[in-house]
Amino acid sequence: MSKLEDAKEKWPAAIHELTIGALAADGGTRTSTVTVGGAAALPFMHFEGPTPNRPVIAMEIWDCEPPEWSEVVTDAIGDAIKSPTEWAKKCVEEFGADLICLRLMGTHPDFGDKSPEEAAQVVKDILEAVSVPLVIWGCENDAKDNEVLPRCSEAAKGECCLMGTVTEDNYKTLVASCLADGHSLIGLSPIDINIAKQVNILVSEMGFPLDRVVMYQTSAALGYGIEYPYSIQERGRTAALGGDKMMAQPVICMVGSEAWRTKEAKATAEEQPGWGDETTRGVFWEFGTAVPLLMAGTDILVMRHPAAVVAVREYIDRLMKTEGV
Amino acid sequence: MFVIGERINGMFKDIGDGIAAKDVKPVHAMAEKQLAGGADALDINVGTRVPKEERGEVMKWLVEATCEVTDKPLSIDNPSIDIVRAGIEAADGKVKTIINSTTGQQDKLDAFMKLAADTGSSIIGLAIDENGVASTADAKLEIGMRTIAAAMEVGLSPDEVYLDPIVLPVNCDQAAPMIVLETVAQFKMLSDPAPHIVVGLSNLSQGALERSLINKIFLTMAMAAGLDASIHDPLDEELMNSMITAEVLLNNTIYSNSYIQAYRQSK
Numbered sequence: 001m002s003k004l005e006d007a008k009e010k011w012p013a014a015i016h017e018l019t020i021g022a023l024a025a026d027g028g029t030r031t032s033t034v035t036v037g038g039a040a041a042l043p044f045m046h047f048e049g050p051t052p053n054r055p056v057i058a059m060e061i062w063d064c065e066p067p068e069w070s071e072v073v074t075d076a077i078g079d080a081i082k083s084p085t086e087w088a089k090k091c092v093e094e095f096g097a098d099l100i101c102l103r104l105m106g107t108h109p110d111f112g113d114k115s116p117e118e119a120a121q122v123v124k125d126i127l128e129a130v131s132v133p134l135v136i137w138g139c140e141n142d143a144k145d146n147e148v149l150p151r152c153s154e155a156a157k158g159e160c161c162l163m164g165t166v167t168e169d170n171y172k173t174l175v176a177s178c179l180a181d182g183h184s185l186i187g188l189s190p191i192d193i194n195i196a197k198q199v200n201i202l203v204s205e206m207g208f209p210l211d212r213v214v215m216y217q218t219s220a221a222l223g224y225g226i227e228y229p230y231s232i233q234e235r236g237r238t239a240a241l242g243g244d245k246m247m248a249q250p251v252i253c254m255v256g257s258e259a260w261r262t263k264e265a266k267a268t269a270e271e272q273p274g275w276g277d278e279t280t281r282g283v284f285w286e287f288g289t290a291v292p293l294l295m296a297g298t299d300i301l302v303m304r305h306p307a308a309v310v311a312v313r314e315y316i317d318r319l320m321k322t323e324g325v
Numbered sequence: 326m327f328v329i330g331e332r333i334n335g336m337f338k339d340i341g342d343g344i345a346a347k348d349v350k351p352v353h354a355m356a357e358k359q360l361a362g363g364a365d366a367l368d369i370n371v372g373t374r375v376p377k378e379e380r381g382e383v384m385k386w387l388v389e390a391t392c393e394v395t396d397k398p399l400s401i402d403n404p405s406i407d408i409v410r411a412g413i414e415a416a417d418g419k420v421k422t423i424i425n426s427t428t429g430q431q432d433k434l435d436a437f438m439k440l441a442a443d444t445g446s447s448i449i450g451l452a453i454d455e456n457g458v459a460s461t462a463d464a465k466l467e468i469g470m471r472t473i474a475a476a477m478e479v480g481l482s483p484d485e486v487y488l489d490p491i492v493l494p495v496n497c498d499q500a501a502p503m504i505v506l507e508t509v510a511q512f513k514m515l516s517d518p519a520p521h522i523v524v525g526l527s528n529l530s531q532g533a534l535e536r537s538l539i540n541k542i543f544l545t546m547a548m549a550a551g552l553d554a555s556i557h558d559p560l561d562e563e564l565m566n567s568m569i570t571a572e573v574l575l576n577n578t579i580y581s582n583s584y585i586q587a588y589r590q591s592k
Contacts, residue, residue: 194580201590
């Protein structure tokens with residue numbers, strides 16, 4: 001029998017490596033930082049090239065009590081959900097979050113309309129309450145984000161946060177703030193690889209370093225078109241490994257918010273008696289959404305339910321094992 | 326596409342004058358302009374104005390001058406192995422060197438491949454042998470095969486080899502470009518990993534009126550056939566833009582509205 005040909009791929013380039021958070025020695029107040037990216041092969045293909053940094057889990061917290069979250073999630077978090085600082089602490093101390101993703105939903109005009117000053121104060125309070133790095137995410141109302149995010153950026157100056165989002169149509173304000181205050185950026189593009197690349201070009205044109213950008217190509221839940229972000233991320237990753245520097249940015253995905261929008265996660269046992277126990281079903285759905293996104297090359301997973309976080313972390317442990325491959 | 330800028334050549338007035346006056350400024354300026362235009366490597370050619378006995382020294386001077394402003398690969402362009410060796414030695418391991426070039430006679434292949442292997446250089450192999458320029462696809466392929474075999478003989482990986490099917494001026498032989506396209510497609514299948522395929526593009530339009538137009542149309546056609554390197558003038562912006570666009574149309578790079586800018590910014 002003839003010898004099988006070696007089918008290993010050789011890649012000439014790697015994903016940019018990015019560190020979020022700054023230690024005291026680097027002008028921040030974090031006691032730990034998170035480094036993502038750096039992979040020189042497709043996800044978990046350890047035999048083809050090194051993946052120096054494991055994917056990380058950011059736990060999602062809001063600056064206000066989320067009104068419509070599933071009770072399965074809110075019960076797991078408990079009373080801490082009423083206070084962003086308590087919630088953040090619990091995510092770090094009890095649930096082991098690598099970093100905190102603060103979503104400023106309370107600043108949305110239709111959703112509390114909190115002022116930029118209030119938002120900046122929340123950022124300060126959370127930086128004081130926890131010592132892991134911070135992702136700061138606006139309310140996705142462009143006009144309001146352009147008022148709020150610069151104040152939050154200033155409040156977190158020197159902490160090397162990851163701030164988002166910038167889009168093709170709205171990027172200049174946040175790019176300028178992040179440049180001035182030393183943060184990294186999340187570039188958002190709606191399931192469109194061409195726009196993802198365009199956002200990166202636009203921010204780099206303003207002098208923003210491409211190795212301080214993370215791509216968010218929007219996510220989808222398992223069963224709700226997750227194939228689209230999967231194939232877009234995969235295409236972007238192969239382009240990056242092939243040498244396209246405009247696509248060589250690490251990727252972030254909103255796993256929890258997508259998974260917990262589905263009826264499969266939210267429906268009670270009373271509503272859907274055939275679907276099994278509601279307290280575990282949604283956790284499985286969040287886990288099942290995270291797995292394909294990990295396979296597609298997601299570097300930062302933003303998650304909600306602590307049990308799903310534990311399951312995904314263990315899964316990443318297994319995927320990162322390199323012995324015997 | 327791997328673009329080897331052709332403009333550091335003693336045949337051009339600015340470089341020729343620089344050589345005569347031992348003035349590095351025009352060499353530096355041309356190196357920088359070509360890199361800004363999107364060159365991945367720079368060809369170094371002393372030209373024919375320099376007396377034969379001085380060409381080794383001039384090659385050394387040109388390589389040293391160019392190395393002062395770039396760490397990109399240099400293509401050491403001369404048919405004489407001694408002059409090529411002088412150029413490689415002048416690069417002194419500071420930059421990758423590409424031997425430009427060997428022809429397909431066995432004794433030349435053996436000597437040049439050994440030089441490539443000894444110095445860690447890549448090498449361009451022309452589809453020319455003792456019978457002159459191979460005019461059919463079969464004849465070009467035969468020389469290509471011989472070139473790859475000679476490379477492997479000295480332990481040089483085929484992906485360090487650039488096969489050049491030789492483009493002739495279109496106003497001399499109008500059937501030749503099509504034969505080159507056929508050859509390009511077949512060269513790719515000669516080995517695994519495949520060799521690179523390069524053309525000296527400007528030769529195609531030698532003596533023609535619409536030089537830039539002819540060059541850019543052929544470049545995109547050859548890219549579709551599998552060409553992955555070209556020696557040409559990166560200061561020809563339309564040519565470069567056509568090449569960058571062909572990369573998108575061939576799905577080698579991801580489209581974005583600013584794809585031309587993205588290509589240039591990535592350099």
